[in-house]
Amino acid sequence: MPVSDRLPAASTLIAAPASSAYLPVLTGIRVVAAYLVYLHHFNPFQEGPGLQGIPERVVREFHVGVPVFFVLSGFLIALRYAGTEQMTAQWWGRYLRNRVARIYPMYFLLTALAFAGIWYNTREFSPTLWLLNVTFLRSFFEEHVYSGVAQGWTLTVEECFYLSAPLIFLLVRWRPRLLWLLPPLLLGAGALLVLGLGPLLWHGLFGNLRFMLLFTFFGRATEFFVGIQLARWFRQGRLQAKAGCYRTVAGLLAMGFIVLLLMVVRGPYTFGQEHPVGIVLNNVVLPLGIALWFAGLLTEDTLMRRVLSTPLAQVLGRSSYVFYLIHMGVMHSLVTRLITTQPLLVFLLLNVVAVGLHYLLEEPLNGWLRKARLPRWRAAA
Numbered sequence: 001m002p003v004s005d006r007l008p009a010a011s012t013l014i015a016a017p018a019s020s021a022y023l024p025v026l027t028g029i030r031v032v033a034a035y036l037v038y039l040h041h042f043n044p045f046q047e048g049p050g051l052q053g054i055p056e057r058v059v060r061e062f063h064v065g066v067p068v069f070f071v072l073s074g075f076l077i078a079l080r081y082a083g084t085e086q087m088t089a090q091w092w093g094r095y096l097r098n099r100v101a102r103i104y105p106m107y108f109l110l111t112a113l114a115f116a117g118i119w120y121n122t123r124e125f126s127p128t129l130w131l132l133n134v135t136f137l138r139s140f141f142e143e144h145v146y147s148g149v150a151q152g153w154t155l156t157v158e159e160c161f162y163l164s165a166p167l168i169f170l171l172v173r174w175r176p177r178l179l180w181l182l183p184p185l186l187l188g189a190g191a192l193l194v195l196g197l198g199p200l201l202w203h204g205l206f207g208n209l210r211f212m213l214l215f216t217f218f219g220r221a222t223e224f225f226v227g228i229q230l231a232r233w234f235r236q237g238r239l240q241a242k243a244g245c246y247r248t249v250a251g252l253l254a255m256g257f258i259v260l261l262l263m264v265v266r267g268p269y270t271f272g273q274e275h276p277v278g279i280v281l282n283n284v285v286l287p288l289g290i291a292l293w294f295a296g297l298l299t300e301d302t303l304m305r306r307v308l309s310t311p312l313a314q315v316l317g318r319s320s321y322v323f324y325l326i327h328m329g330v331m332h333s334l335v336t337r338l339i340t341t342q343p344l345l346v347f348l349l350l351n352v353v354a355v356g357l358h359y360l361l362e363e364p365l366n367g368w369l370r371k372a373r374l375p376r377w378r379a380a381a
Contacts, residue, residue: 074227
């Protein structure tokens with residue numbers, strides 16, 4: 001049965017949740033992450049002298065919504081699947097079907113819309129680029145990473161995690177200490193891919209270390225592993241419910257401080273995360289602050305927790321994946337060209353479109369794919 005979202009007394013431990021647990025506040029977190037990325041892409045502040053320029057520089061670093069997504073993915077996948085993994089065709093078939101059902105239908109449809117838009121404007125269509133997009137391979141190539149649904153590059157990182165997560169869980173169950181040895185091993189593997197493939201100069205395939213660190217699972221793995229560790233502590237009942245809001249506030253302050261540091265270290269780069277120090281802050285240090293914030297939301301009865309658990313936050317959270325995919329690109333262009341360019345109205349309309357697409361397309365397609373029968377050879381395995 002799903003775990004109740006109500007907090008126990010502050011002196012007790014949270015019971016280890018069932019794998020099917022639904023925690024409303026986590027759905028609300030998706031909204032925060034999606035809106036951070038939106039503000040990053042459509043910064044409402046203009047550059048200027050003095051205080052006028054500081055808000056623009058801060059909001060410029062709101063790409064930190066992506067690490068929030070990655071840590072949350074690590075937490076949720078570990079909460080749902082860690083301990084259930086089996087090396088059988090039946091288990092893998094069901095697991096991959098569920099992951100595809102969650103991610104792929106809307107991504108495929110919106111990618112088709114993006115390429116249709118390109119053809120309409122240029123009368124050009126590249127089958128190779130289309131194939132790289134629909135197979136999630138485009139994000140290994142620096143030249144193509146922003147093609148199609150530009151913000152969809154993060155889905156390649158997600159899919160790499162989904163494919164490796166059961167193997168990670170098996171290894172960690174065998175040797176728990178591997179949880180913190182695997183990220184540097186993956187980082188080393190990414191560096192070797194850069195050394196081996198980068199010199200080929202093939203459309204930027206693992207073209208350089210900075211690209212690998214910012215755009216591939218090999219460089220971003222730590223974010224997922226932080227989420228996995230938090231899920232392990234949560235399942236083990238090691239996160240005590242607390243009165244007050246210390247974890248929540250401390251996590252938010254840590255995240256805010258890192259955003260400010262990214263702003264300070266940016267230097268000649270477009271974003272602070274592109275600076276060598278910024279890469280460490282974004283990929284390694286920031287996830288720790290995010291995990292502390294999550295821990296607070298899971299264990300402290302705060303106003304933020306209650307707001308993120310409201311029915312409105314749940315609707316927006318469930319549709320946040322669609323919002324993320326449409327907030328920049330063809331749909332955004334249609335809204336601004338045909339309806340309004342007023343920033344607040346554009347934002348509200350995109351939310352309305354995202355909610356509609358979620359309930360009319362995403363949710364039905366997700367349910368249909370999850371219920372679809374697996375091939376006989378898998379079911380019989």
